[in-house]
Amino acid sequence: MSKLTWKEIPIGGVIPKGGTAIEYKSGDWRTFRPVIDVNKCVNCLICWIYCPDSSIIRLEKHVDVDYYHCKGCGICAEECPVKAIKMVEE
Amino acid sequence: MSKVIGLSGNEAAAYAAKQSKVDVVAAYPITPQTIIVERFSEYVANGEVETEFICVESEHSAMSACIGASLAGARVFTATCSQGLALMHEMLYIASGLRLPIVMAVANRALSAPINIHCDHSDMMGSRDCGWIQVFCENVQEVYDWIIQAFKLSEDLNVLLPMAVNFDGFTISHAMEDIKVLEDEEVEAFLSTRKVKYKLDPNEPMTFGALMLPDYYFEAKRQQEEAMKKAYEKYIDVVKEYEKLSGRAYNYLHEFMLEDAEAAIICLGSTTGLVRQVAKKLRGEGKKVGVLKPWLFRPFPSKEVLKALENIKSLAVLDRAISFGAPFGPLCSDIMATFFSEGKIIPIFNVIYGLGGREITPKEIEEIFNLALKTAKRGKVEEKVKFIGVRE
Numbered sequence: 287m288s289k290l291t292w293k294e295i296p297i298g299g300v301i302p303k304g305g306t307a308i309e310y311k312s313g314d315w316r317t318f319r320p321v322i323d324v325n326k327c328v329n330c331l332i333c334w335i336y337c338p339d340s341s342i343i344r345l346e347k348h349v350d351v352d353y354y355h356c357k358g359c360g361i362c363a364e365e366c367p368v369k370a371i372k373m374v375e376e
Numbered sequence: 377m378s379k380v381i382g383l384s385g386n387e388a389a390a391y392a393a394k395q396s397k398v399d400v401v402a403a404y405p406i407t408p409q410t411i412i413v414e415r416f417s418e419y420v421a422n423g424e425v426e427t428e429f430i431c432v433e434s435e436h437s438a439m440s441a442c443i444g445a446s447l448a449g450a451r452v453f454t455a456t457c458s459q460g461l462a463l464m465h466e467m468l469y470i471a472s473g474l475r476l477p478i479v480m481a482v483a484n485r486a487l488s489a490p491i492n493i494h495c496d497h498s499d500m501m502g503s504r505d506c507g508w509i510q511v512f513c514e515n516v517q518e519v520y521d522w523i524i525q526a527f528k529l530s531e532d533l534n535v536l537l538p539m540a541v542n543f544d545g546f547t548i549s550h551a552m553e554d555i556k557v558l559e560d561e562e563v564e565a566f567l568s569t570r571k572v573k574y575k576l577d578p579n580e581p582m583t584f585g586a587l588m589l590p591d592y593y594f595e596a597k598r599q600q601e602e603a604m605k606k607a608y609e610k611y612i613d614v615v616k617e618y619e620k621l622s623g624r625a626y627n628y629l630h631e632f633m634l635e636d637a638e639a640a641i642i643c644l645g646s647t648t649g650l651v652r653q654v655a656k657k658l659r660g661e662g663k664k665v666g667v668l669k670p671w672l673f674r675p676f677p678s679k680e681v682l683k684a685l686e687n688i689k690s691l692a693v694l695d696r697a698i699s700f701g702a703p704f705g706p707l708c709s710d711i712m713a714t715f716f717s718e719g720k721i722i723p724i725f726n727v728i729y730g731l732g733g734r735e736i737t738p739k740e741i742e743e744i745f746n747l748a749l750k751t752a753k754r755g756k757v758e759e760k761v762k763f764i765g766v767r768e
Contacts, residue, residue, distance in 0.1 A: 292595035292602070297536060298475035299588050299596045300574045304581025 307355075312339070316358035318373040324348045326370035333362035333371065378556045378622065385516045385548035388555060389455060389481040389541070390415035392523035394425050395563040396479075399450035402430035402441035406460040407493045408545040409483040413455060435460035439467035439478075446476035447584055449575040451527065454478065457545060458485035461499045465506070471538045472507030472600065474584060477530035477570075478538040480508075481523060483549040484645070484696075486732040494733020495545040497644065501697040501706045507600055509539040509607050510674040512644040514630075516553040518671075519543045521624055524563055529614045531570050534606045542673075544646040546733065558622060566621055608675040628680040630669040633659060637666030639748035640685060643694035644673065644707060647729075647736060651694075654741040665745045673707075678714040690752035691724045692744050698728055704761060723757040729764045740764050 296302055327348035334342040334349060341356035342349050351362075363371040383391060390412045393401070401420075405413040420429040428445070432438045435456050446452045456464060461482060471478050482500055486492040500510060509530060513519045522541045530539040543549060558566075574582055588596055615626040632652050634640060641651050648669040655665045668684055670677055685691060695705025704712060708726035715722065727744055729736045744764065751757055 289591065290595070292598040295592060295595050295599065297573060297599065297603075298584070299473065299586060299592070301583035301586050302574060304583055306583055306586075 311354045313341075313352075313354045313356050316356060316376055318358040318360060318375055319353065320351055320356065320358070320360065320362050320371045321374050322349060322351060323370045323372070326368050328368055328370075330367065332365050332367060336361050336365045378558055380554050380556055382552050382554055383516060383520070384411065384550055384552045385513075385519045385543050386411035386483065386550065387415055388516045388520040389523050389543075390419070391557065392520045393453040393479075393481075394419050395558070395560055396453070396524055396527050396567055397425070397451065397564065398427055398453040400428045400430065400442070400445035400452045401454065402432055402438045402445065402452070403454045403456065404432055404435045404438045404460060406435070406457055408485060408549045409455045409457045409460070409481065411549070412481055412483070435463040436467060439464040439471065442478045443467060443471050443474065443476060446471070446478050447474065447576050449570070449572045451531070451570045452476075452478045453480070455481040455483070457483045458487055458493075458499045461503060462487060465503055468503055468506040468508060468538075470585070473596070475536040475600070475603065476538055477527070477536055479523065479526040479530060480538065480540045481519070482540050482542045483545040484542050485545040492732040493545070495547050495696070496731045496733065497542070497695070497697040497706075498731070500540060500542050501699070504674065504706060507537065507604075508674065509535075509537050509604075509672075511539070511541055511671045512673055513541065513543040513548065513671075514646055514648050514669065516548060516551065517555045517624070519548060520555055520557060521618065521622065521626065522671075524558070524566065525614050525618050525626070527567050528618070529607060529610055532606075532610045532614075533571060533573060535603055535610050536573065537600075537603050537607055542645065547646045556622070556624075562621060566618065604675040608672075608677070611672060626671050628670065628672055628677045629684050630671070631684050632667040632669075634666035634668060634684055634688070636664055637688060638664040638752045639690045639692070639745060640666040640668055640688050641692045641694060641741070641744060641748065642668040642670070642681075642685075642707070642711065643696075644670065645696065647694065647696070650736070650738060651741050654738050654745065657738075658742065658745055663745065663749060665749065676710050676714070678710075678717075681711065681714055682718055682720065689722060689755075690748045691722060692727055692748045693724060694727045694729055694744075696730045698731070723751045723755060725751065725757045725759065726761045727764050728761060734765050736765055
């Protein structure tokens, strides 16, 4: 894609659409990945609430991780009441 | 039909904002601006305005709230000065970078340390490159007129820049004057409803304040500078339209006895009135002196300044702020650049005065005029930067 000039970009650096971060794989930054032990997970969704990146995916019986966007902050592992999440080095 | 009422500078700012039908005011009180916030909160409490008044815990939050409200499409007003303006500094750039037409009254006051609550222009000069349109007022009438005109100029879709209306703390903010005010309907017709290019809308999500790395940041800033050029062009339309309504003209500069003047003083704000009075007295003595007052400080009216001063042989530039370590005060630097860039070399000297609320006397202004006349005759500046009124 050719780059836009200053006359062509929307004013104020606005991106005239929302949700563009979905296209950006911020998970590339990660050093540690959360790994979920599905046998231990009670699907309480505390990790889903606490995740600052909306990277916890809700499934029927347990949760999963969106590794494209998870930056590996470890909050989910810290907050999990049943210790079902382990941080594993990439 | 205009009527005359007595208001202080602060009250005039609050009254003009009220007539401008602002949707949101988020402000934090700081001396000498406090009364603006007090009056406006009274309007809200009395049900005289349909404005959301957001009480915040600091000026940083005040500007942040203004930014959020402006993004949502509201007409927004705030007020501050001195340390409060300094605390806003970071957010000032965000307001201009996001191209939000927020209008802010600034009752200019010195910056600490040492602590001082009185007037000088150090606060706004410290934020002079923040991408805001800036005007300086001479009296209460101008404060009233400029707050209203500011909404018109900043909200123009080709401009979309925030605007600061400066007036000298205490000297103007607390001085009661008779001013002519417009009828509510006249202001409403002059301003019309705010139109927006982009705004926060759940039904049409957009991304504001996104990341722009080396690939686009420069383009965004270049575009902002272009908006300043547009503001410069639009300025004249706004003041002409306002002149038709009010009979008061704000054409870039106020020129006083400059036609045949040999020496002139240029300065901002409330001091100008006194300088004109002294100039009048000296004219009576046959001395050819004149005075130039720019209302607009950003964008700087270089072209108009040059034209107004084309026959001047010497110029004294009064700065009520120091630019520490720089060759000149902030206004003088701009004047120097303006003259030099057009290849016009005349003797110009800088006068630093009135810091922290120190008064400048008619006698001191007379000295400056006499020095400028002497300089015009000699064709050479004796001392590039003079401190007038400081104990030597």
